[in-house]
Amino acid sequence: MIPQAWLLPNLSLDAVRALQPGDTLAELEKGDLHMTGIEVLVARNWVKEEFWPRIQDTVQSGYAAEKTYTFLRAHSDRRGTRRPKKQP
Secondary structure, three states: OEOHHHEOOOOOHHHHHHHOOOOOEEEEEOOEEEEEOOEEEEEHHHEOHHHHHHHHHHOOOOEEEEEOOOEEEEEOHHHOOOOOOOOO
16 A cells, blocks of 8 residues: 555556556555555656655565666565475
8 A cells, every 4th residue: 555645646547557467456545555466566656756765665465576766566475485496
């Protein structure tokens, strides 16, 4: 969940959904942006500049897998562990 105070005004839910993989759900509830899925993308241009350094704080389950200047990619708990490689 990204709090409403962190979001830029007039954020389009269509813009949020356009970046997400097919299994991701994105809703605006009471102004807060809620996203769930195996992988979630957060674009920097959705969040006020002063909150971008803290965006990883919004990942409530799973983990922030990658953060760049322009986006954050978060994975669910299912991708948090990797299967061991098969031995030949």
